[in-house]
Amino acid sequence: MITHPLHPLTVHFPIALLFTSVFFDLLGILTGKKQFNQTGWWLLILGLIGGIVAAGFGMWTEEQVEAMGVPEAAVDRHEAFALTTMAVFAALTVIRWRIRARWSSRDRVIYLIVAMAGLLLLGITGFYGGELVYRYGAGVESPAIPPPVKPGS
Numbered sequence: 001m002i003t004h005p006l007h008p009l010t011v012h013f014p015i016a017l018l019f020t021s022v023f024f025d026l027l028g029i030l031t032g033k034k035q036f037n038q039t040g041w042w043l044l045i046l047g048l049i050g051g052i053v054a055a056g057f058g059m060w061t062e063e064q065v066e067a068m069g070v071p072e073a074a075v076d077r078h079e080a081f082a083l084t085t086m087a088v089f090a091a092l093t094v095i096r097w098r099i100r101a102r103w104s105s106r107d108r109v110i111y112l113i114v115a116m117a118g119l120l121l122l123g124i125t126g127f128y129g130g131e132l133v134y135r136y137g138a139g140v141e142s143p144a145i146p147p148p149v150k151p152g153s
Helices: 011-032 034-060 062-067 071-098 106-135
Strands: none
Touching: 011 062, 011 106, 034 062, 034 071, 062 071, 071 106
């Protein structure tokens, strides 16, 4: 059995890749340079794959986190936002693949609106993930050596 949680080790890659993907798509739209759009496409694919891996590890450790005393409702909220976020980016991947090089101005606007909504969902998902750790102590072990007691406290 793996004792170190893998979700926190993997989750930062898709976050960075998906944010950067949308940034490069925006650059491509603003400058008209295809290289930016191609970079955005590959970052989107890598971000989606990384997100699926991170979500899988999150679901794999869900019961362990709840056994530590983290409220199930808090875990379920984070999971629901994560799955919704991945669905949005999966839809963007399908849209990009189907449209390919036939982007109209309308397609670009719709794509960017959905991408921005995906980034908002990604941020909310990260917020609730942070809440699991910093508010409820998900995955946090008690220190092996207690901190020193300050005089007068």
